[in-house]
Amino acid sequence: MRAATVVSFSDTDPLSGLRIADIEPGAAPDGWRWVKVKAASLNHHDLWSLRGVGLRAEQLPMVLGCDAAGIDEETGDEVIVHSVIADPSATGDETTDPHRSLLSEKHPGTFAQRVAVPARNLVPKPAWLSWNEAACLPVAWLTAYRMLQTKSGLKPGETVLIQGATGGVASAAIALAQAAGYTVWATSRTPQGREFAKTLGADEVFEPGARLPARVDAVIETVGDATWSHSLKSLKPGGTVVISGATSGANPPADLARVFFLQLSIKGSTMGTREELLGLLDLLHSSGARPHVSMCVELGDAACAFQAMHEGTLLGKAVLQID
Numbered sequence: 266m267r268a269a270t271v272v273s274f275s276d277t278d279p280l281s282g283l284r285i286a287d288i289e290p291g292a293a294p295d296g297w298r299w300v301k302v303k304a305a306s307l308n309h310h311d312l313w314s315l316r317g318v319g320l321r322a323e324q325l326p327m328v329l330g331c332d333a334a335g336i337d338e339e340t341g342d343e344v345i346v347h348s349v350i351a352d353p354s355a356t357g358d359e360t361t362d363p364h365r366s367l368l369s370e371k372h373p374g375t376f377a378q379r380v381a382v383p384a385r386n387l388v389p390k391p392a393w394l395s396w397n398e399a400a401c402l403p404v405a406w407l408t409a410y411r412m413l414q415t416k417s418g419l420k421p422g423e424t425v426l427i428q429g430a431t432g433g434v435a436s437a438a439i440a441l442a443q444a445a446g447y448t449v450w451a452t453s454r455t456p457q458g459r460e461f462a463k464t465l466g467a468d469e470v471f472e473p474g475a476r477l478p479a480r481v482d483a484v485i486e487t488v489g490d491a492t493w494s495h496s497l498k499s500l501k502p503g504g505t506v507v508i509s510g511a512t513s514g515a516n517p518p519a520d521l522a523r524v525f526f527l528q529l530s531i532k533g534s535t536m537g538t539r540e541e542l543l544g545l546l547d548l549l550h551s552s553g554a555r556p557h558v559s560m561c562v563e564l565g566d567a568a569c570a571f572q573a574m575h576e577g578t579l580l581g582k583a584v585l586q587i588d
């Protein structure tokens with residue numbers, strides 16, 4: 266089968282390790298099902314994999330891709346793949362299982378014509394979602410949903426600041442925060458990014474680090490070093506920053522005095538549970554919010570989408586269409 270794989274790691278030139286190749290699908294473990302992949306979206310995780318984060322050289326080549334929508338080969342049902350692979354014996358919140366992994370970390374990923382996943386990781390795809398839209402949900406949109414709905418403590422009418430608006434998680438957070446009835450402020454490095462944030466539903470947009478008209482109840486952080494100090498300074502006393510990523514670096518100044526004097530909460534968040542994926546589908550259905558796909562390419566042209574993400578020019582999500 267055709268697949269997009271990582272064959273070598275490079276921190277400075279990650280695309281040099283990307284290969285589109287024909288590979289033999291391995292055997293699926295007991296209780297796993299094969300999905301014929303229709304669409305899979307790109308996440309920053311895939312760039313980290315090309316840099317060698319979370320993978321060892323002896324695992325190469327590894328099929329990339331964490332999320333997908335496709336057809337369950339056993340039943341013919343249209344499905345969305347929940348990407349958090351928990352230990353079969355784990356119960357409760359899959360994201361806190363110490364043995365969990367994402368597709369493409371231990372098991373081959375979704376940028377392929379077929380992917381094997383545990384049966385419990387299949388969620389029915391509603392007919393009102395397109396393949397492209399469905400492919401954006403399991404990583405970026407689910408992560409944003411958990412950050413806002415489970416972690417932030419926000420109530421309708423409160424104000425949230427979302428840093429790095431054009432990112433996959435951040436752009437999902439803008440749309441979901443708007444759907445949930447929060448006042449949404451967003452930052453982006455470029456004028457195009459700030460315009461894009463407005464089209465997604467941001468009430469006000471700012472340059473990174475800008476002085477805001479008022480302090481906010483919560484901040485959604487995925488950028489890290491470049492925005493962390495601004496995130497802490499932007500919070501009201503008692504406010505919460507929810508962080509799920511650190512694209513620009515993970516060692517910002519701690520600013521501990523601000524954290525304890527203003528009684529700020531810092532909450533880490535990772536992916537989301539199967540239940541939260543179902544909750545996300547409910548919110549999309551009731552609100553009409555949908556993922557924005559700005560780039561859609563065939564699997565063989567995956568490098569174009571990786572390049573746009575690497576350069577930071579991607580607005581929202583890129584989807585690979587797979588036959």
Ligand SMILES: NC(=O)c1ccc[n+]([C@@H]2O[C@H](COP(=O)([O-])OP(=O)(O)OC[C@H]3O[C@@H](n4cnc5c(N)ncnc54)[C@H](OP(=O)(O)O)[C@@H]3O)[C@@H](O)[C@H]2O)c1
Nearest residue numbers: 309429430431432433434453454491509510512513535536
């Ligand atoms: N913990 C989890 O479960 C989880 C899940 C998903 C993602 N993540 C992590 O969250 C981060 C975002 O993921 P994503 O898929 O949304 O990535 P992405 O689509 O590539 O978005 C990254 C965004 O960060 C913003 N940014 C601002 N300043 C930056 C700087 N100095 N350098 C680089 N980027 C900067 C950019 O937005 P502007 O250009 O608009 O400013 C950029 O678009 C990644 O680090 C990823 O690994 C974690």
